Structure formats: structure tokens, C-alpha cells
Amino acid sequence: MDKELVLAIFKIRLASLIGFTPNVKDCVNCGAGESLVYFSIKNNGLKCEACGKIDKSVIKISEATLYAIKYAIMAPAKKLYSFNVPEDSIEELRLISKVYLEEKLEKVYRFEKF
Numbered sequence: 001m002d003k004e005l006v007l008a009i010f011k012i013r014l015a016s017l018i019g020f021t022p023n024v025k026d027c028v029n030c031g032a033g034e035s036l037v038y039f040s041i042k043n044n045g046l047k048c049e050a051c052g053k054i055d056k057s058v059i060k061i062s063e064a065t066l067y068a069i070k071y072a073i074m075a076p077a078k079k080l081y082s083f084n085v086p087e088d089s090i091e092e093l094r095l096i097s098k099v100y101l102e103e104k105l106e107k108v109y110r111f112e113k114f
């Protein structure tokens with residue numbers, strides 16, 4: 001398995017474990033179950049085409065990336081690293097997992113301080 005992919009999956013799983021499981025079922029803004037083509041860092045999950053357009057914190061994702069994010073959250077630990085995605089998906093996952101975890105950790109850190 002690609003090293004970047006392993007790291008991305010790990011980061012998404014870690015974010016979930018510390019209480020920031022992204023919503024991957026429907027649009028976090030309007031509840032739509034279709035055209036979920038954006039991931040919102042700010043709102044912790046997927047956004048549909050229309051809602052994503054007015055959110056500056058979104059990252060566009062492909063279907064393979066969406067599948068990988070779901071897998072990272074829901075797969076049993078033993079099977080976590082037993083799948084693969086296309087090359088361009090790895091780049092999307094790398095970016096999302098990095099920005100997402102950094103943003104959430106920052107929140108945890110600020111919370112601990114006060």
C-alpha cells in the first residue's frame with residue numbers, strides 16, 4: 001500500500017477517535033444524499049455541489065476518495081489498510097487528512113489550555 005495513503009487513512013481514523021468523526025452520510029448543510037462532491041473542513045463532513053460552492057473550507061473529492069474516507073472511519077482495525085485507490089485520490093486524501101486533523105487538533109489544544 002502507498003505510504004501517503006496509509007498516513008492519510010491513519011489521520012482520518014485518528015481524527016474520528018478523538019471525537020471528530022466526519023459526517024459522510026449526507027450534506028452537513030442541507031441533508032442532501034446526492035452530489036456529495038465536497039469535503040468541508042469547517043463543518044466536519046461532506047457537502048453537496050450547491051452548499052460546497054459557498055464554503056471556502058471545502059476540498060473537492062472524487063467518488064473513490066469519498067469511499068476511502070468512509071472506509072477509514074468504518075472499517076474494522078484489522079482491515080483498515082487492505083484497500084487501494086487511484087493515484088489522484090491519494091493526493092485528495094493526503095490533503096484532506098492533513099488539513100482536517102491539523103484543524104481539529106488545534107481545537108483540542110485550545111480546549112486543553114483553558
Ligand SMILES: [Zn+2]
Pocket residue numbers: 027028029030031032047048049050051052
Ligand atoms: Zn447541501
